[in-house]
Amino acid sequence: MSNKTRKILQPEYMENFHCIGTDCEETCCAAWRIVIDKDTYQKYRQCPDKDLRNKLKDGVTRIRTDASDINYAKIRLNPDDGMCPLLDSDKLCSLQRKLGEEYLSVTCSSYPRLTNIVNGVAEKVLTVSCPEAARVVLLNPDLMEFEENYEDMGIRNTQLIVFEPEKSKIVHPFLRYFWEVRIFIISLLQNRTYKLWQRMVILGLFCRSLDQHISENNSQAIPNLITTYLNYLDSGEFLKELNAIPNEYTIQMKLMKEIADYRLVKTGVTERYLKCFAECLEGIQYTDENTVEEIGQYYAEAYVKYYQPFMEDHEYILENYLVNDVFTNLFPFVGAKHIFDNYVMLVVKYSMIKMLLIGMAGLHKEKFNTEHVIILIQSFTKMVAHDVAFLITIFQLLESSNFNTMPYMAILAKN
Structure with a gap:
């Protein structure tokens, strides 16, 4: 370690995380792409242990397309079980056991910690694709x-992500309000005066207005927009509009079919996620014999009888998920070209998690608990939320059906 330090911004929970090793329910060394940085790759070529050197030669391959010093090579996972070939019988890294942590790649040594650089400041966060991090x-x-x-x-x-709004605000004037927008969005998501689905709908209205100001080169109106929304939140101005949102399950059933189709073609899906998905289907009686209307009725029953009573005392779990996601992904400024498209993707992840949990609650009934929620969110994040291609597919599904609008997003968020 050096004597120099750098400034970091992070959630307070970072101090509470420690890898639990062999006590973990899953391994982080399976079922997804594991990249190797250039420095580590070159170190592997000089590995002093002969057996490990042979394993590294066979198990690590160069990335030939869009490679960088960080994404320089990748580990070739075992074809039979999707595991890293360097795992030992205890599912721990044999490389680290024999040669020490300094032989781990940047990815392996830091996971589940992720870092963004925002205006030169390191922002550190945990990804909930790790079971202990999720807890x-x-x-x-x-x-x-x-x-x-x-x-x-x-x-x-x-x-x-490396993001420099201070340097970019000359070309994109709205970025001068990056922090004001970011603070407002996090405070909105944590405003427990409103139900979480209501906060998500209000967020959508805000993002739509923000998009409009940006498209009209009217960024100077953003502070007034934030003030207006804060006043509306305090006065309850949104409640009448929120109460008018209908209950409609058609979009959820379309999403369910897309997830089911994805499950059939996706390789390396973890048993934890498959179990959650199967429980969801069983909980809402999603079968070929039942019509969409019948499935929707079972879905609504599971929501009212089991999911909603549980979430009245545990809604903070999904709130924490959203706040963590917003902070991690520098929402709404990083991602798609338009602010509202980034909002759509946030709603997609939130509504898919909620939909799967509702089905699981329908199966477990009064026994539905926080452990079920953690297992689902962790495995969902690992298998779906980290899969950009799948999220794009879902976005295109919504777009092709003209569902990527505020009225439909409100329905998805509510139900």
């Missing part, structure tokens, strides 16, 4: 808080 991030009933701290410059981080 640390999601199960705190208090509002998620953030803190400034310092860390040793020698600590290696998996760098996700």
Whole structure:
């Protein structure tokens, strides 16, 4: 480690996370792409252990398309079980056991920690695709808080996004309000005066207005927009419009079919996710024999009888998920070209998680608990939310059906 430090911004929960090793329900070394940085790849070529050197030669291959110093090579997973070939019988890394942590790649040494660089400041966060990280991030009933701290410059981080709104605000004037928008969105998602689905709908209205101001080159109106929404939130101005949103399950059933089709063609799907998905289908009696209307009726029953009563006391779990996602992905400024498209993708993830949980609640009934929620969100994040291609497919599905509009997003968020 060096004597130099760098400034970091992170949720307070970061201090509470520790890898639990062999006690973990899953391995982070399976079922997805594991990239190797250039420095580590070159170190592997000089590996002092002969057996490991042979395994590395066979198991690590160069990335030939769009490679970088970070994404320089990748591990070739075992074709039979999707596991990293360097795992030992305890499902721990044999490379680390024999040669130490310094032989791990940046990805392997830092996961599930992710880092963004925003205006030169490192922002650190946990991804909930790790079971223990999911518990640390999601199960705190208090509002998620953030803190400034310092860390040793020698600590290696998996760098996700480099974003410099201060430098970009000349070309994109709206970015001068990056922090004002970001703080408003997180405070909105944590405003427990409103139900979470209501906060999501209000967020959509805000993003739509924000998009309009940006398209009209009217970024100077953004502070007034935030003030207006804060006043509306305080006065309850939104409640009449929110109460008028209908109950409609057609979109959910379309999403369910898309997820079912995806499950059939996706390779490397974890048993945890497949189990959750099967429980959801069983809980709403999603079969070829039942009509969409019948399935929708079972879905509504599961929501009212089992999911809703549970979430009255545990809605903070999904709130934490959304706040963590917003902070991680620098929402709404990074991603798609338009602000509202980024909102659509956030609603897609939120509504898919909620839909799957509703089905699981229908199966487990009064026994539905936080463990079911953690298992679903963790496995969903690992198999679906990290799969950009699948999320794009879902977005295109909504777009082709003209569902990527505020009225439909409100229905998805509510139900």
